[in-house]
Amino acid sequence: MNPKVDDRVPVLITGGSLVGLSSALFLGRLGIRPLLVEKHSGTSHHPRGRGNNVRTMELYRVAGAEPGIRRAASVLAHNHGILQAETLSGTNQEWLFKEIDPGGSLARISPSSWCLCSQNDLEPVLLRCARDLGADLRFGTELMSFEQDGDGVTAVVRDRRTEECRTVRADYLVAADGPRSPVRERLGIGQSGPGDLFHNVSVTFRAKRLADVVGDRRFIACYVTGAEGEGTLLPVDNREHWVFHIPWHPDRGETLEDFTDERCVRHIRAAVGAPEMEVEVTGRAPWHAAERVADRYSAGRVFLVGDSAHEMSPTGAFGSNTGIQDAHNLAWKLAAVLEGWAGPGLLETYGEERQPVARATSARATARSAEHRHPGYDAPSGSGRQRNMMPVVLGYRYASGSVVGADRGTPTVPERFRVTAEPGSRAPHMWVHRDGERMSTLDLYENSPVLLSGPGGQAWHLAGRQVADRLAVPLDRYRVGDGLDLVPELGADWSEIHGTGEDGAVLVRPDGFVAWRSPGAAADPERMLTEVLEAVLHRAR
Structure with a gap:
C-alpha cells in the first residue's frame, strides 16, 4: 500500500549550504520549483569557504545573483594574495602571491572576476534569490529516510522543532548533505583517494588592535609558520573580527576539548607576535582537509553534489567552487528531462562529466597545499611547484555522451589554458x-x-x-x-x-x-x- 503523500515536488534537495542553495537557485532559474530541507535552523554563521573563482561568478552572473554577492562581499573587495610570515609582526615574511589577477588579464576572457565572499555572507544572498524564484526552503527540517522506484523518490522529512514528519514524493533527489553524506552512505557508494590530509580548529575571535598590526596588508590569508603560533589568519572585516585556523592533531591524542579559550588566545597572540594583545574568542569549529571522490555520482534517481561527491584540500577554495559547478551541470539536465525535451540518458552524463573534474581538481588542490606549505599539512616529499591554476578554473573539459566531437585524448584539465570553442570546453566570452x-x-x-x-x-x-x-x-x-x-x-x-x-x-x-x-x-x-x-x-x- 502506498504511503500518504503530503508534498509532491519535481526535485527534493537535502542540504542547505552553498551547494544545496545553488542547486535551488539554478533549478529555479530554469522554471523548476524544488523543495530543499536543511537540518540546521538557518544559514551558516561561521565565516568559511570564502573564495569564489571566476567560473563560479560567471554562473552567478547569468543566474542574476552576482550583484547581491558583490554587495555582500564589499568589505573584503580589496583583499588579495596570500602572505606567509613567521609571526605577523616580525620581519621574516613573503608573499606567496600578491594579486589574484595581476595585470587584469581576466577581463579579456571573462565578463566576471574572482570574488572573496565568506559563506556566512554568501548563503543569505543565495537563499533570497532561490526563494524569490519559488523554491520551498525549509530549514530546521531533516531528511529521515528515502526509497526510490522507477518513477521517483519517496522521502520522509521531519521538522526538528515540531517533530512533525511529512512524506514527500519527488521525481529526483539531490544530496548536498556534506562529506559524511547520509544519502551516500544509504546508497552504499564508496569513495576513493588518499583520504585525510590534515585537521584544523577554526577559531573566530575579536581583536581590535590586530588591525593596527596588519596595517595596509590586505591579504586573503596569512600562513603563520612560527612553532608557537602556526596556523592561518583570515580577515572577516579587516577591523576587529578575524578567524584563525589552528592545526589539530587527533592522531597525537588531541581532542576538541583541548582547544580551550585560554589555549586559543595564547596561540593567536604568538602568531601575531603580541603577547599582551586583547583577544576574545567568539566561536570554534573543527574542519578536516581530505582528498576523496565518490565512486559513483548517482544511483537511480538520486544524485550527489558538492562535498557528498568529493572532498578537497581548502587551498584555492576548489571544493566549494567544484560543488557549485556540479549543481549547475546537474540543474539544466534535470530541467531538460523534467520538461520532456531531453531523454533520461542525459542524466547519466552528470557523473560522467563531473567525476573526472573532481579527481583532477582535488589532486591539484592537494598539490597546491603542498606548494604553499599549508600550516598543519605534512606534505609528502617531492611535491613540485604548480603551474598557472587557470586550466583548473576555466579550462576543464567534458568528453561525454552529451558532447559530439570531443577529443577524448585530451586531459580533463589540460596543462595550459587557452580560449577555444572545441567541443567539451567552456564556450568563449566575447x-x-x-x-x-x-x-x-x-x-x-x-x-x-x-x-x-x-x-x-x-x-x-x-x-x-x-x-x-x-x-x-x-x-x-x-x-x-x-x-x-x-x-x-x-x-x-x-x-x-x-x-x-x-x-x-x-x-x-x-x-x-x-x-x-x-x-x-x-x-x-x-x-x-x-x-x-x-x-x-x-x-x-
Missing part, C-alpha cells in the same frame, strides 16, 4: 551588442541550447529553426556579425575566437559548454543538426 544592449556571449547560455552561426551561416540558422520545431526542443539561434543578431565589439572576431569559418556554427549547451562545432557549411545542415541534438540530448530516434 562582448557583443544585441538590440543595442551590450552583453557577453556567456549571458546567452542558461535556459536552452544556443546555436551560433557566422555571417555566412544562414543555412545553419534556418535549419536550427526547422529542427527545433520538429523535435520540440527549445533552441535559441543567433547569427553573429555586423548588422546581424549579435554584433561583435570592434576588434572581436567571432570566427577566430570560436575556431570556425564565417559559414560555420557552434552549438552551446545551457551550462555554457560547447556541445558541437562545425568549422564550415554542410551539405545537409538540417540532417546534421538533427543528429547532433538527438545525441546531445539523448533523444531516442
Whole structure:
C-alpha cells in the first residue's frame, strides 16, 4: 500500500549550504520549483569557504545573483594574495602571491572576476534569490529516510522543532548533505583517494588592535609558520573580527576539548607576535582537509553534489567552487528531462562529466597545499611547484555522451589554458551588442541550447529553426556579425575566437559548454543538426 503523500515536488534537495542553495537557485532559474530541507535552523554563521573563482561568478552572473554577492562581499573587495610570515609582526615574511589577477588579464576572457565572499555572507544572498524564484526552503527540517522506484523518490522529512514528519514524493533527489553524506552512505557508494590530509580548529575571535598590526596588508590569508603560533589568519572585516585556523592533531591524542579559550588566545597572540594583545574568542569549529571522490555520482534517481561527491584540500577554495559547478551541470539536465525535451540518458552524463573534474581538481588542490606549505599539512616529499591554476578554473573539459566531437585524448584539465570553442570546453566570452544592449556571449547560455552561426551561416540558422520545431526542443539561434543578431565589439572576431569559418556554427549547451562545432557549411545542415541534438540530448530516434 502506498504511503500518504503530503508534498509532491519535481526535485527534493537535502542540504542547505552553498551547494544545496545553488542547486535551488539554478533549478529555479530554469522554471523548476524544488523543495530543499536543511537540518540546521538557518544559514551558516561561521565565516568559511570564502573564495569564489571566476567560473563560479560567471554562473552567478547569468543566474542574476552576482550583484547581491558583490554587495555582500564589499568589505573584503580589496583583499588579495596570500602572505606567509613567521609571526605577523616580525620581519621574516613573503608573499606567496600578491594579486589574484595581476595585470587584469581576466577581463579579456571573462565578463566576471574572482570574488572573496565568506559563506556566512554568501548563503543569505543565495537563499533570497532561490526563494524569490519559488523554491520551498525549509530549514530546521531533516531528511529521515528515502526509497526510490522507477518513477521517483519517496522521502520522509521531519521538522526538528515540531517533530512533525511529512512524506514527500519527488521525481529526483539531490544530496548536498556534506562529506559524511547520509544519502551516500544509504546508497552504499564508496569513495576513493588518499583520504585525510590534515585537521584544523577554526577559531573566530575579536581583536581590535590586530588591525593596527596588519596595517595596509590586505591579504586573503596569512600562513603563520612560527612553532608557537602556526596556523592561518583570515580577515572577516579587516577591523576587529578575524578567524584563525589552528592545526589539530587527533592522531597525537588531541581532542576538541583541548582547544580551550585560554589555549586559543595564547596561540593567536604568538602568531601575531603580541603577547599582551586583547583577544576574545567568539566561536570554534573543527574542519578536516581530505582528498576523496565518490565512486559513483548517482544511483537511480538520486544524485550527489558538492562535498557528498568529493572532498578537497581548502587551498584555492576548489571544493566549494567544484560543488557549485556540479549543481549547475546537474540543474539544466534535470530541467531538460523534467520538461520532456531531453531523454533520461542525459542524466547519466552528470557523473560522467563531473567525476573526472573532481579527481583532477582535488589532486591539484592537494598539490597546491603542498606548494604553499599549508600550516598543519605534512606534505609528502617531492611535491613540485604548480603551474598557472587557470586550466583548473576555466579550462576543464567534458568528453561525454552529451558532447559530439570531443577529443577524448585530451586531459580533463589540460596543462595550459587557452580560449577555444572545441567541443567539451567552456564556450568563449566575447562582448557583443544585441538590440543595442551590450552583453557577453556567456549571458546567452542558461535556459536552452544556443546555436551560433557566422555571417555566412544562414543555412545553419534556418535549419536550427526547422529542427527545433520538429523535435520540440527549445533552441535559441543567433547569427553573429555586423548588422546581424549579435554584433561583435570592434576588434572581436567571432570566427577566430570560436575556431570556425564565417559559414560555420557552434552549438552551446545551457551550462555554457560547447556541445558541437562545425568549422564550415554542410551539405545537409538540417540532417546534421538533427543528429547532433538527438545525441546531445539523448533523444531516442
